[in-house]
Amino acid sequence: xxxxxxxxxxxxxxxxxxxxxxxxxxxxxxxxxxxxxxxxxxxxxxxxxxxxxxxxxxxxxxxxxxxxxxxxxxxxxxxxxxxxxxxxxxxxxxxxxxxxxxxxxxxxxxxxxxxxxxxxxxxxxxxxxxxxxxxxxxxxxxxxxxxxxxxxxxxxxxxxxxxxxxxxxxxxxxxxxxxxxxxxxxxxxxxxxxxxxxxxxxxxxxxxxxxxxxxxxxxxxxxxxxxxxxxxxxxxxxxxxxxxxxxxxxxxxxxxxxxxxxxxxxxxxxxxxxxxxxxxxxxxxxxxxxx
Amino acid sequence: xxxxxxxxxxxxxxxxxxxxxxxxxxxxxxxxxxxxxxxxxxxxxxxxxxxxxxxxxxxxxxxxxxxxxxxxxxxxxxxxxxxxxxxxxxxxxxxxxxxxxxxxxxxxxxxxxxxxxxxxxxxxxxxxxxxxxxxxxxxxxxxxxxxxxxxxxxxxxxxxxxxxxxxxxxxxxxxxxxxxxxxxxxxx
Numbered sequence: 001x002x003x004x005x006x007x008x009x010x011x012x013x014x015x016x017x018x019x020x021x022x023x024x025x026x027x028x029x030x031x032x033x034x035x036x037x038x039x040x041x042x043x044x045x046x047x048x049x050x051x052x053x054x055x056x057x058x059x060x061x062x063x064x065x066x067x068x069x070x071x072x073x074x075x076x077x078x079x080x081x082x083x084x085x086x087x088x089x090x091x092x093x094x095x096x097x098x099x100x101x102x103x104x105x106x107x108x109x110x111x112x113x114x115x116x117x118x119x120x121x122x123x124x125x126x127x128x129x130x131x132x133x134x135x136x137x138x139x140x141x142x143x144x145x146x147x148x149x150x151x152x153x154x155x156x157x158x159x160x161x162x163x164x165x166x167x168x169x170x171x172x173x174x175x176x177x178x179x180x181x182x183x184x185x186x187x188x189x190x191x192x193x194x195x196x197x198x199x200x201x202x203x204x205x206x207x208x209x210x211x212x213x214x215x216x217x218x219x220x221x222x223x224x225x226x227x228x229x230x231x232x233x234x235x236x237x238x239x240x241x242x243x244x245x246x247x248x249x250x251x252x253x254x255x256x257x258x259x260x261x262x263x264x265x266x267x268x269x270x271x272x273x274x275x276x277x278x279x280x281x282x283x284x285x286x287x288x289x290x291x
Numbered sequence: 292x293x294x295x296x297x298x299x300x301x302x303x304x305x306x307x308x309x310x311x312x313x314x315x316x317x318x319x320x321x322x323x324x325x326x327x328x329x330x331x332x333x334x335x336x337x338x339x340x341x342x343x344x345x346x347x348x349x350x351x352x353x354x355x356x357x358x359x360x361x362x363x364x365x366x367x368x369x370x371x372x373x374x375x376x377x378x379x380x381x382x383x384x385x386x387x388x389x390x391x392x393x394x395x396x397x398x399x400x401x402x403x404x405x406x407x408x409x410x411x412x413x414x415x416x417x418x419x420x421x422x423x424x425x426x427x428x429x430x431x432x433x434x435x436x437x438x439x440x441x442x443x444x445x446x447x448x449x450x451x452x453x454x455x456x457x458x459x460x461x462x463x464x465x466x467x468x469x470x471x472x473x474x475x476x477x478x479x
Binding site: 042 | 307310311313315316319320321322323324326327331347354357359362363369370371372376380409412413415419432433
C-alpha cells in the first residue's frame with residue numbers, strides 16, 4: 001500500500017491540488033462566506049496596513065492640494081506669503097475640515113430623514129481584483145455592523161455588508177457582477193432588478209418590454225428582499241433599448257452614487273425598521289446576491 | 292540552530308510578505324484612476340512558488356495564497372483557488388520545456404500568466420451563472436494590471452531571492468548550511 005502511495009505520490013498530490021479548489025467553489029450562494037478564525041487573522045494583519053496607507057494617501061493628496069498647487073501663487077506673492085503662510089495653512093486646514101463637515105452634515109441630514117439607526121464609516125480599501133467590486137470600511141462588529149446590512153450615502157445605495165471583523169467590514173457594491181438590488185421606477189412604478197455591469201454602470205434586468213421606462217427616470221429600492229429600506233435612490237436610467245420583439249427590455253442605469261469619489265458611507269444598523277419594510281412588502285430572498 | 296529556525300520561517304514569512312503586499316496594493320491602488328493599474332501581488336507569489344519551490348510545498352503555498360486573496364475579495368469561494376492553482380500547474384508544466392531565467396521570458400510569463408488567471412476567473416464566474424454582459428469592461432481591465440505586474444516582477448523576484456537567501460532557502464545558502472554541519476547534525 002505504502003509502496004503504491006510512494007509510486008503515485010505525484011499524481012495523488014496533483015489530484016488533491018485540483019480537487020480542493022473545485023470542492024471550495026460555492027455554486028449556490030455566498031451565504032457561507034463568513035470569516036473564519038484564519039480569515040480574521042489575515043484581515044487583522046492587512047487591515048491596519050490598509051488604514052495606514054489610505055490615511056497617508058489622504059494626507060498626501062491634501063498636502064499636494066494645499067501647498068504644491070499654490071507654488072505658482074507663492075512665486076507671484078513671495079513677500080506676502082511669508083506673512084500669510086501660517087494663515088493660509090490654517091485656512092487650508094479649515095477648508096478641508098469644512099468640506100468634511102459638509103459631507104458629514106449631508107450624511108447626517110440623510111440619516112435623520114431615514115429615521116433609521118446608522119453608523120458612519122470611512123472607505124479604506126477596495127477589492128483585491130478588478131473583476132469584483134467590493135470595498136472595505138473601517139467599522140466592524142465593534143460598531144454594531146453585521147452581515148447583510150445595507151450601506152448607503154446621501155446620494156443613494158452603495159451596497160450591502162458581505163462579512164465583518166471586529167474593526168472592519170467588506171461591502172459588496174451594486175457595481176459588482178454578482179450584486180442584485182430589487183428596484184422600481186419612481187415615475188412609472190415599473191419593477192426590475194439592478195445588477196452590476198461595469199466599473200460605473202449597472203443594468204436593470206427582468207423588466208417587461210411593455211413597461212414604461214424612459215431615459216432620465218430615477219430608480220429607487222423597492223424594499224423587497226429585506227436588505228435595503230424602500231425608497232432609496234439606486235440610479236438613473238441612461239439608455240432604454242426596447243426591441244419590437246422579446247419579453248424584456250435592455251436598460252442601462254448610472255448609479256446615483258459616484259463610486260470613484262466615495263469616502264464616507266452610512267451603514268444601516270437597525271434591523272427592526274428593515275423588518276417593517278419587509279413585512280409590508282412581502283420579501284424575496286434573492287436580493288443582494290444572484291442565485 | 293538559528294539558521295534552521297530561519298529556514299523553517301521561510302514559508303510563513305513569504306505568506307506574511309504576501310499579506311503586506313495585498314494590504315499595500317488594495318489601499319494604494321484604491322483611488323480612481325489608480326484602481327485600473329492594481330497589480331496582483333498574489334500572482335507574483337504564485338509564479339515565484341511555481342519556479343522556485345517543490346511541487347508539494349509550492350502547491351500548498353498557492354492554496355493558502357488563493358485563500359488570502361479570497362479573504363480580500365467579493366469573489367465566490369474557490370474561484371481564486373482554482374485560477375491560481377491552474378496558473379501554478381501550467382507554469383510548472385511549461386518550465387520543463389521553457390527557460391524562464393531570462394528577463395524577457397520572465398516578463399512574457401508574467402503577462403501570459405496574469406491574462407490566463409484573470410480570464411480563468413471570468414470563465415469560472417460565468418460558469419457559476421453570472422451573465423457575460425459585464426465581462427467586456429472586466430476583460431479590458433485585465434491589461435493595465437498585467438503591465439504593472441510585468442513592471443514589478445523583476446524587483447519582486449529580486450526581493451524574494453534576498454528573502455530566500457536570508458532564510459537559507461536559496462540553493463546556495465542551503466548548501467552553505469549543510470556544509471556548516473548544522474543541518475547534518477539535526478537530521479542525524
